Amino acid sequence: MIYGGIEGGGTKWVCAVGNGPDDLQAIVTVPTTTPVETIDHVAAFFAMYPETVALGVGSFGPLDLDERSPRFGTITTTPKPGWAGTDIRALLVSKLDRPIAIETDVGVAALGEGRFGAARGLETFCYMTIGTGIGGGAVVRGEISHGLLHPEFGHMRIPHDRGRDPFAGCCPYHGDCFEGLASGEALRARFGIPADELQAADAWALEADYIALGLMNVVCTLSPQRIILGGGLMKAPGLLSLVRAQVRTLAGDYFDTPALGEGIVDYVVSPALGDRAGVIGALELARIRFASDEDRVPSSARL
Amino acid sequence: MIYGGIEGGGTKWVCAVGNGPDDLQAIVTVPTTTPVETIDHVAAFFAMYPETVALGVGSFGPLDLDERSPRFGTITTTPKPGWAGTDIRALLVSKLDRPIAIETDVGVAALGEGRFGAARGLETFCYMTIGTGIGGGAVVRGEISHGLLHPEFGHMRIPHDRGRDPFAGCCPYHGDCFEGLASGEALRARFGIPADELQAADAWALEADYIALGLMNVVCTLSPQRIILGGGLMKAPGLLSLVRAQVRTLAGDYFDTPALGEGIVDYVVSPALGDRAGVIGALELARIRFASDEDRVPSSARL
Numbered sequence: 001m002i003y004g005g006i007e008g009g010g011t012k013w014v015c016a017v018g019n020g021p022d023d024l025q026a027i028v029t030v031p032t033t034t035p036v037e038t039i040d041h042v043a044a045f046f047a048m049y050p051e052t053v054a055l056g057v058g059s060f061g062p063l064d065l066d067e068r069s070p071r072f073g074t075i076t077t078t079p080k081p082g083w084a085g086t087d088i089r090a091l092l093v094s095k096l097d098r099p100i101a102i103e104t105d106v107g108v109a110a111l112g113e114g115r116f117g118a119a120r121g122l123e124t125f126c127y128m129t130i131g132t133g134i135g136g137g138a139v140v141r142g143e144i145s146h147g148l149l150h151p152e153f154g155h156m157r158i159p160h161d162r163g164r165d166p167f168a169g170c171c172p173y174h175g176d177c178f179e180g181l182a183s184g185e186a187l188r189a190r191f192g193i194p195a196d197e198l199q200a201a202d203a204w205a206l207e208a209d210y211i212a213l214g215l216m217n218v219v220c221t222l223s224p225q226r227i228i229l230g231g232g233l234m235k236a237p238g239l240l241s242l243v244r245a246q247v248r249t250l251a252g253d254y255f256d257t258p259a260l261g262e263g264i265v266d267y268v269v270s271p272a273l274g275d276r277a278g279v280i281g282a283l284e285l286a287r288i289r290f291a292s293d294e295d296r297v298p299s300s301a302r303l
Numbered sequence: 304m305i306y307g308g309i310e311g312g313g314t315k316w317v318c319a320v321g322n323g324p325d326d327l328q329a330i331v332t333v334p335t336t337t338p339v340e341t342i343d344h345v346a347a348f349f350a351m352y353p354e355t356v357a358l359g360v361g362s363f364g365p366l367d368l369d370e371r372s373p374r375f376g377t378i379t380t381t382p383k384p385g386w387a388g389t390d391i392r393a394l395l396v397s398k399l400d401r402p403i404a405i406e407t408d409v410g411v412a413a414l415g416e417g418r419f420g421a422a423r424g425l426e427t428f429c430y431m432t433i434g435t436g437i438g439g440g441a442v443v444r445g446e447i448s449h450g451l452l453h454p455e456f457g458h459m460r461i462p463h464d465r466g467r468d469p470f471a472g473c474c475p476y477h478g479d480c481f482e483g484l485a486s487g488e489a490l491r492a493r494f495g496i497p498a499d500e501l502q503a504a505d506a507w508a509l510e511a512d513y514i515a516l517g518l519m520n521v522v523c524t525l526s527p528q529r530i531i532l533g534g535g536l537m538k539a540p541g542l543l544s545l546v547r548a549q550v551r552t553l554a555g556d557y558f559d560t561p562a563l564g565e566g567i568v569d570y571v572v573s574p575a576l577g578d579r580a581g582v583i584g585a586l587e588l589a590r591i592r593f594a595s596d597e598d599r600v601p602s603s604a605r606l
Contacts, residue, residue, distance in 0.1 A: 062559060076559035124450030138524075140443045140450075147427030147443075147526040148562055148570075155557060156523040157516050159462050159479075173557040176462075213460050220459040221441075221524040223450040254458060254476040256365060256379035259451055267451075 001291065004052040004098070005282030006042060007105055008032075008059035008088065010080055010132065014279040015042055017049045019287070021116050021273055021280050025049070035086040043095035054099040056285030058108030058278050059088055061135075065103065065146050073102045079172055101289040105129075105278050106137035106151075107144040109230065109271070111288070112281025114139050117272035118228050126224040127277065128153055129231035130211060134179040138222050144285075145222075154179030158213040165190075165206055182210035184233050195233055207233070208242030215243070215268065216250045219260070226259075230271040244268050304594060307355040307401070308585030309345060310408055311335075311362035311391065313383055313435065317582040318345055320352045322590070324419050324576055324583050328352070338389040346398035357402040359588030361411030361581050362391055364438075368406065368449050376405045382475055404592040408432075408581050409440035409454075410447040412533065412574065414591070415584025417442050420575035421531050429527040430580065431456055432534035433514060437482040441525050447588075448525075457482030461516040468493075468509055485513035487536050498536055510536070511545030518546070518571060519553045522563070529562075533574040547571050 002025065007014040011032050018024035026049065030041040046052060062078065064071040073089025089102050103111075110119070110127035119125040119139070128136040136153030138145040145151070160169070160176045167190040169176030170183070180186055187195040191203060198204070215227055234240060244264045251260040259267040271277040305328065310317040314335055321327035329352065333344040349355060365381065367374040376392025392405050406414075413422070413430035422428040422442070431439040439456030441448040448454070463472070463479045470493040472479030473486070483489055490498040494506060501507070518530055537543060547567045554563035562570040574580040 062557075064559070077557055124448070136524075140448060141446070143444070145427070145443060145526070147528045148522070149526050149558060149560060151526050152523045152558070154523075156520045157462050157553065159460050173555045174553070217459045217520050218524055219451070220455045220457075221439075221521055223448070223452050223454050225450045250460070250477070252476045254365075254380055255452060255455070256367070257452060 001053050002049075002051055003283045003286035003290075004046050004049065004055040005108075005279045005284075005286065006055060006057045006059075006092075007108070007278035007282055008057060009105060009278075010060050013038055013042055014276075015045045016279045016283060017046075017052055018283060020283065021276065027279065034082050035088070035091065039088070039091045039095065043092070046096055046098075052098065054101070054286040054290035055092065055096065056108065056282040056287075056289070057088065057092065057100060057102040058105040058282045058285065059102060061104050061150065062152065063088075063102070063104055063150065065150055099290050101285050103144050103285055104135070104137055104150050106135045107139075107146075108137070108281030108285050109277040110137040110139045110228070110281065111144055111284050112273055112277045112279075113228050113271055114142075115284045116280060117277060118269045119226050122225045124222070124224055125226045125228065126218055126222060127228045127230060127271070128214070128218070130182065130184075130229065130233040131231035132184045134183050134214070134231075136218065138224065140222070153214060153218065154183065156214060156217050158210060158217065178210065178214045182207060182214065187233070195236070198236075204236060204239055205242060208239060208246050211239075211243045212246035212250055215247050219251075219255070226266070227268050228271050228277075229268055230277060234270065240268070240270065304356050305352075305354055306586045306589035306593075307349050307352065307358040308411075308582045308587075308589060309358060309360045309362075309395075310411070310581035310585055311360060312408060312581075313363050316341055316345055317579075318348045319582045319586060320349075320355055321586060323586065324579065330582065337385050338391070338394065342391070342394045342398065346395070349399055349401075355401065357404070357589040357593035358395065358399065359411065359585040359590075359592070360391065360395065360403060360405040361408040361585045361588065362405060364407050364453065365455065366391075366405070366407055366453065368453055402593050404588050406447050406588055407438070407440055407453050409438045410442075410449075411440070411584030411588050412580040413440040413442045413531070413584065414447055414587050415576055415580045415582075416531050416574055417445070418587045419583060420580060421572045422529050425528045427525070427527055428529045428531065429521055429525060430531045430533060430574070431517070431521070433485065433487075433532065433536040434534035435487045437486050437517070437534075439521065441527065443525070456517060456521065457486065459517060459520050461513060461520065481513065481517045485510060485517065490536070498539070501539075507539060507542055508545060511542060511549050514542075514546045515549035515553055518550050522554075522558070529569070530571050531574050531580075532571055533580060537573065543571070543573065
């Protein structure tokens with residue numbers, strides 16, 4: 001059986017057909033334009049692969065992931081023009097006659113890393129992305145976690161040292177929340193240049209300090225066995241090392257575990273699947289949700 | 304079948320025998336002195352109830368809750384004199400020949416509220432205590448959650464407005480972490496009087512703002528369906544209302560749910576079991592862990 005995976009992002013949608021990172025029959029990228037046009041392109045791709053028995057979707061959000069909600073599968077309050085209120089799941093279902101599971105982009109990235117990547121063998125772990133925005137997903141005892149809504153790591157409140165960093169923050173909702181201070185968008189707004197042109201060591205030290213604060217709050221709440229730190233900004237040379245050092249400093253001697261001391265290099269790690277964590281995780285989501293149904297034999301048949 | 308429940312705290316240990324809040328055969332409180340003396344008292348109580356088939360313990364921490372660890376059931380880095388390194392579980396097992404399950408005090412309080420109290424019918428929720436210290440526990444899909452360690456809500460980092468509040472914080476490990484700014488100990492250190500003598504409205508407004516910041520970070524990470532807010536400080540008149548109002552303010556329009564708007568009174572709530580949430584939750588822990596084993600019938604017997 002082969003599956004379809006879709007990672008829906010704010011600038012591009014990635015679609016894949018296969019079973020995992022070493023078993024991909026096809027992978028394409030389509031630009032994010034309007035919802036209808038984008039999903040038309042996605043549907044046209046999967047129409048070429050009728051053998052995909054089910055689809056997994058990891059989308060940008062915020063998403064309504066409450067299965068009892070009439071808006072299940074809808075993007076809710078995104079500031080992205082044209083996309084707020086888009087019922088992604090319904091649009092895909094209307095075009096593709098296959099079962100479809102949906103989660104956040106970061107949720108499926110965590111799932112992918114858990115099955116094939118940097119969190120193999122673990123039960124409870126997180127994937128955090130530091131890019132244009134900041135987001136995070138958690139797997140708890142093997143399943144993507146949500147409750148009231150899904151996690152929104154980017155909107156945590158962290159200490160903002162206004163003496164060192166007078167920038168007010170760029171989140172349209174919260175100003176100087178984690179994303180408002182530490183996203184790629186925040187770097188561009190604070191320094192006036194794109195993050196990939198930013199050289200100043202003190203700018204990156206500040207960025208590392210903010211990321212470490214966000215990580216510590218994840219440690220104090222979800223207590224993941226490992227944190228996978230992806231996203232475009234984390235490709236900046238040296239940033240991951242600065243973040244790890246600052247997490248150790250913030251943890252101090254309180255937490256009785258090597259993971260927050262000399263073991264930090266195995267605790268805060270890069271995604272083993274790189275930029276494909278999301279789309280591979282989306283394949284895995286389809287497999288988990290729908291293969292298990294097929295495998296499920298009625299109990300009467302077992303007797 | 305009846306169970307024993309133990310809530311181990313820094314000032315007292317509460318022991319109960321029964322099945323739930325409306326079915327308690329006995330409940331006693333013993334003062335926390337040395338580990339050996341305290342646990343001797345606890346053991347003497349349960350020796351009078353040999354019909355208790357298993358015990359659940361919810362203890363102050365930090366605790367090693369890794370079942371594969373040689374120190375499973377040990378209090379680790381507590382500053383409480385005489386208690387760091389105490390293997391509570393081993394001490395109890397040596398005195399009482401019954402199966403014993405152990406979790407944090409706040410973890411079992413969450414469990415108790417889930418079965419009998421303010422979180423009935425929910426799958427994923429949190430219990431946070433604001434008292435001498437600050438702690439929190441989470442139930443995720445019906446089970447107390449831990450990963451690397453257990454949650455440590457009190458040691459999150461939150462914004463500290465030094466203009467409004469020049470107090471440096473009182474956490475011996477982190478200074479102005481959440482607990483360092485907002486625990487009863489922090490209030491006493493900042494204002495020089497115990498929290499229950501504190502009248503100034505601006506002091507309580509500050510306290511509410513800090514608690515709301517902690518709650519928002521829990522919302523952004525664990526995304527609980529409800530947060531139960533217990534502990535001695537939450538008995539201060541009007542504090543819960545101030546916290547709820549500030550959570551709404553902090554959430555802004557970002558989160559697409561009434562729970563963080565007009566539904567806040569049903570989202571951030573007091574424990575329905577009051578001060579007994581912990582010990583009732585400890586009974587429930589014993590039931591969950593050990594009754595399910597008894598109920599488990601070998602699959603061959605079912606055929």
